[in-house]
Amino acid sequence: MQFQNIKEKILIIDFGSQVTKLIARRVRDFGVFSEVITPKEFKKIRYFKTIKGIILSGGPSSVNNMNFESLPKYIFSLKIPILGICYGLQLISKLLGGKIKSSYKKREFGRAFIFKEKESLLTKNFFRSKNCVWMSHQDAVIKLPKNFKNIAFTKDSRLTIIENTKEKIYGVQFHPEVTHTDNGNQIFKNFLFKICKIKSKWNIANQKITLTQNIKKIVGNNKVICALSGGVDSSVVALLVNKAIKKNLICIMVDTGLMRKNEFKYTYKIFKKKYKLNLKLINASNIFLKKLKNISNPELKRKIIGNLFIKVFEKEARKIKNVKFLAQGTLYPDVIESRSSTGSKSSKIKSHHNVGGLPKKMNLKLIEPLRELFKDEVRSLGKSLGLVESICYRHPFPGPGLGIRIIGNITPEKVKILQEADYIFINELNKTKLYNKIWQAYASLLSVKTVGVMGDTRTYEYTCLLRAVTSEDGMTADYFSFPKEFLDNISNKIINKVKGINRVVYDISSKPPSTIELE
Numbered sequence: 196m197q198f199q200n201i202k203e204k205i206l207i208i209d210f211g212s213q214v215t216k217l218i219a220r221r222v223r224d225f226g227v228f229s230e231v232i233t234p235k236e237f238k239k240i241r242y243f244k245t246i247k248g249i250i251l252s253g254g255p256s257s258v259n260n261m262n263f264e265s266l267p268k269y270i271f272s273l274k275i276p277i278l279g280i281c282y283g284l285q286l287i288s289k290l291l292g293g294k295i296k297s298s299y300k301k302r303e304f305g306r307a308f309i310f311k312e313k314e315s316l317l318t319k320n321f322f323r324s325k326n327c328v329w330m331s332h333q334d335a336v337i338k339l340p341k342n343f344k345n346i347a348f349t350k351d352s353r354l355t356i357i358e359n360t361k362e363k364i365y366g367v368q369f370h371p372e373v374t375h376t377d378n379g380n381q382i383f384k385n386f387l388f389k390i391c392k393i394k395s396k397w398n399i400a401n402q403k404i405t406l407t408q409n410i411k412k413i414v415g416n417n418k419v420i421c422a423l424s425g426g427v428d429s430s431v432v433a434l435l436v437n438k439a440i441k442k443n444l445i446c447i448m449v450d451t452g453l454m455r456k457n458e459f460k461y462t463y464k465i466f467k468k469k470y471k472l473n474l475k476l477i478n479a480s481n482i483f484l485k486k487l488k489n490i491s492n493p494e495l496k497r498k499i500i501g502n503l504f505i506k507v508f509e510k511e512a513r514k515i516k517n518v519k520f521l522a523q524g525t526l527y528p529d530v531i532e533s534r535s536s537t538g539s540k541s542s543k544i545k546s547h548h549n550v551g552g553l554p555k556k557m558n559l560k561l562i563e564p565l566r567e568l569f570k571d572e573v574r575s576l577g578k579s580l581g582l583v584e585s586i587c588y589r590h591p592f593p594g595p596g597l598g599i600r601i602i603g604n605i606t607p608e609k610v611k612i613l614q615e616a617d618y619i620f621i622n623e624l625n626k627t628k629l630y631n632k633i634w635q636a637y638a639s640l641l642s643v644k645t646v647g648v649m650g651d652t653r654t655y656e657y658t659c660l661l662r663a664v665t666s667e668d669g670m671t672a673d674y675f676s677f678p679k680e681f682l683d684n685i686s687n688k689i690i691n692k693v694k695g696i697n698r699v700v701y702d703i704s705s706k707p708p709s710t711i712e713l714e
């Protein structure tokens with residue numbers, strides 16, 4: 196851990212659930228520092244004083260398997276409150292003498308109604324007239340461990356919330372960390388403040404000095420390079436590292452030709468003029484567009500853009516002498532995912548492009564000052580570093596840029612058309628003050644051409660698809676409900692102002708089953 200003066204924290208032991216990072220988020224949303232570790236890492240801990248509570252995550256394993264993922268029993272004699280979620284509850288029950296059964300008939304996946312049996316500190320203000328909780332289990336506790344009582348049940352699981360009040364050990368079979376659980380946050384709130392009695396608040400802005408001191412200590416007088424895209428993560432990394440080591444940071448900006456309108460120029464101006472960063476600009480748009488000619492397969496596009504980016508960056512970086520470090524904007528969700536206790540990774544839907552492959556080839560040491568932070572914390576840090584709002588609160592933008600927002604093959608003409616349409620869309624969102632209500636919005640260009648009529652003339656042009664979603668972390672998303680007047684206005688504006696587009700459609704799909712980007 197790179198932070199200092201953390202007097203109170205919550206430890207989350209990850210058993211490989213897809214949603215462990217949401218537990219860490221929920222806890223941090225309450226201003227409490229949380230750290231996710233594996234069961235193996237837990238066994239190495241010798242100092243428990245700052246740990247005020249432990250949460251055991253869900254996971255794909257079964258406690259009835261021979262080599263089930265487990266924890267040393269001394270966890271129960273540390274006198275630290277424990278909350279087990281799903282597999283976590285089953286593990287607590289197993290280790291303390293309860294019985295768990297796998298039942299195909301009684302399995303619960305998705306929503307279930309929960310009913311109160313007894314009062315509990317954990318469920319204070321949690322129950323409403325009808326509470327829905329999110330379930331995802333086949334195993335269930337069928338016999339409680341000694342000194343435990345049952346707090347709530349569903350139709351198919353009799354022991355849905357259990358507790359040993361004296362020892363402060365709690366378990367819930369459902370997932371309170373998932374938004375589909377009604378009022379799930381109340382469970383965390385009660386656990387943190389009523390049971391663990393957490394008092395201090397965690398605030399990333401207070402850690403700014405520690406973060407810069409750490410960078411100074413690691414880097415010394417060596418040089419650091421950083422790929423600056425103008426997205427919030429790389430921008431915050433650049434400002435932070437620059438604060439720590441000033442002129443020894445060299446930022447490389449690669450223009451792929453696939454950025455949004457004016458974006459490259461704007462980012463350059465801000466970082467050069469306002470923040471006085473040591474910047475190197477590479478205009479590689481011709482190489483990118485040439486390599487992408489006639490390529491319409493999304494995965495192939497992603498690979499070409501990703502590999503070419505590394506090549507261009509590498510070539511430029513080699514020209515700078517004595518570079519020892521590469522600074523990268525890796526965030527906590529990626530860290531949690533890549534070191535899950537089971538090592539299991541969710542199946543690949545899209546190959547994401549970032550500069551993660553660089554150091555292996557270039558023999559550079561990595562510095563990742565954001566690797567313990569969530570996106571909103573990165574934004575707070577950016578704000579405290581004086582990062583301009585237009586970058587700090589900018590919607591996420593994928594590494595392959597407009598390359599995956601032009602469906603089908605990419606041509607310079609299509610890039611220009613899309614840049615114009617996207618510019619109008621985003622400007623309208625800002626003007627109508629909707630931009631900050633939306634998690635991500637963009638325009639994309641479909642490769643279908645359709646017939647239209649302008650004046651008395653027949654047109655045969657491209658279709659522009661607008662996408663705007665609300666989301667918490669990009670894992671799931673809902674389409675944003677625009678007022679009809681906004682849609683009328685934006686369709687009119689884009690068709691009238693952008694030559695090459697004669698039809699505008701709005702994407703009303705959620706994720707899942709769709710994804711946020713189209714390719």
Ligand code: XMP
Nearest residue numbers: 546547548591592593594595669710711712
């Ligand atoms: P999907 O399309 O998978 O996108 O629902 C989820 C979030 O990830 C962003 N995204 C990417 N970000 N490199 C990135 O840095 C990529 O290759 C990439 N592909 C998708 C997407 O914009 C959304 O915010």
